Amino acid sequence: MLKRAFLPLLLLTSAYAASAELTEMETRWLQAGSSVLAYAKQELKLPIDITVQPQARANDVPLALGYQDGRCKLVLSMRGNPSAEDILADVPSAQRPLMIEAMVAHEIGHCWRYTQGVWHAVPAGFEQAPQSEQAEALRDTRREEAYADLVALAWIQQRHPEQYTNVAAWMRHVREPSPAAGSHSTVAWLQLAPTGAAFASAGSVFDQANTVWRKGLMQEP
Template sequence: MIKRTLIPLLMLSCSSAFAAELTSMETRWLTAGLSVINYAKQELRLPVDITVQPQAHANDVPVALGYHDGRCKLVLSLRGNAHAEDILASVPQARRALMIEAMFAHEIAHCWRYAQGAWHQTPSGFAQGGTQPAQTLQQTRREEGFADLVALAWTQQRHPQHYADVAAWMRQGRAPAAAATNAAAAVDTHATMAWLQLAPTGAAFNSRLPLFDQAGSLWRQGLANGE
């Protein structure tokens, strides 16, 4: 089982299949995301469960969010996942926790949208067009755009002195690969640069608004621009 001392610290609700102790990487990631987890559970009262996979599957991202039976499932897939190392390879060791925290904020934004009953729903006044596959792609990309903006708003609120670092890292991760074709870019559900470019600095967010309203204001601006 997980070390008993980590249970109150990390407030984990792990799957019964996970019977080994946390690895040092899992502990680092969960500790980096702890403030986001606490915010989600204690302030937002979101129904969040955390699952640590004993072995990552092919194409698993390090941290992801699902929704089942009215609860958000925050899934860490770090064991045997080369992408977990690669995603932070360009970040100095001292700043990696900031990027991990931003990733957790991104996933909690998905949880909030699910809990609000707003998943894949667009505010009134913003039409969806095209075939059903095209609409689904657009809806998914819009959710990723919203979550990216929440991650940036969180960073501005909690770590304003490091906003530029986190924003630059996120833009780097979302930028189309130099060799990518236009066709590949067109089906990228994480092509969120149109929203990231709306927040080049933390000043783009209205600090007088609640966190999700800060992100939502810029998100709707992106929708108005045709995203």
């Protein structure tokens, strides 16, 4: 559950880019993810609030999503966070907005799972061996991260197919340093989508991601 010590921002107003409340970095990230947020808010009617941490805490990631009081909370933790853009360090400047867009799509994937009431749920009939409470929590988190990664890739394939290879390679690079059993070790799923052809099925980006995600469940580490 998210803490309430957030500075609330208006969602997708025309003035947000020029708002004195926003830093230059926050403005760039919101602009890069604006098409994803518009889709989520206007077409899907997802209950999303954008919040900004007045001061990032130790180990905060720049962009995260939580769920509180029936609403998704897209949280920017960039103020006082010297490593906020480290994830983009190896990305050419011209491509950084695209990677940020993919990260926002990833978080919308989380929001979709929350709002559909399937958070930490698996498909009906899927069998899984019982594990310790800690191991199950790790596994459940990894599965959700994998689903969100696939939503991001499905989004890129739909909106920027010519850039799919670059984004997919970057995502694999980001995920590879994690330990094999880590909560963000989603490479087993990412390897199932080396090209955009993995998302050739009909349906929304969530449906397309789900098709690949189910395959990954059968061979997860």
